[in-house]
Amino acid sequence: MAVSDCRLIDLPRIQDPRGNLTFIEGSSHVPFDIKRVYYLYDVPGGAERGAHGHRNLQQLVVAMSGSFDLIIDDGRDKRTFHMNRSYFGLYVCPMIWRELTNFSSGAVCMVLASERYDEKDYYRDYAEFLRDAQGAR
Ligand code: TYD
Numbered sequence: 001m002a003v004s005d006c007r008l009i010d011l012p013r014i015q016d017p018r019g020n021l022t023f024i025e026g027s028s029h030v031p032f033d034i035k036r037v038y039y040l041y042d043v044p045g046g047a048e049r050g051a052h053g054h055r056n057l058q059q060l061v062v063a064m065s066g067s068f069d070l071i072i073d074d075g076r077d078k079r080t081f082h083m084n085r086s087y088f089g090l091y092v093c094p095m096i097w098r099e100l101t102n103f104s105s106g107a108v109c110m111v112l113a114s115e116r117y118d119e120k121d122y123y124r125d126y127a128e129f130l131r132d133a134q135g136a137r
Pocket of ligand 1: 036048051
């Protein structure tokens with residue numbers, strides 16, 4: 001799996017003078033069944049999140065409010081996405097190292113995940129991630 005397998009998904013938008021609405025259905029707007037939702041909020045200025053990879057987990061990352069940068073890295077290629085729209089989600093496939101930086105004040109980062117939380121699925125060590133990611137090519 002590579003950075004080129006990650007992509008921005010343009011989510012449905014129901015525009016309405018009373019306020020816009022976006023919805024996300026598992027296996028339809030995201031290519032997996034949603035087993036877990038979590039969100040980052042109250043992120044202090046200058047803080048960085050992420051800095052890990054996942055063996056099997058698939059995710060969709062959405063800036064629900066405010067903005068942040070999402071850096072994805074497959075051990076060969078890297079891309080940075082500036083996330084600032086609640087109708088775009090970045091699909092992150094397995095075997096991607098990710099870092100979240102530059103959170104604006106009031107930013108909320110929502111993540112839809114294909115699996116429940118499992119610490120064994122994480123790579124917390126970049127060298128170990130690189131070894132496996134490069135070994136799989
Ligand atoms: P972590 O995934 O490292 O956060 P981030 O990628 O946003 O920097 O998780 C931080 C802590 O929260 C860690 O101790 C595990 C715990 N956690 C859960 O218990 N359940 C979850 O669904 C998530 C995402 C994290």
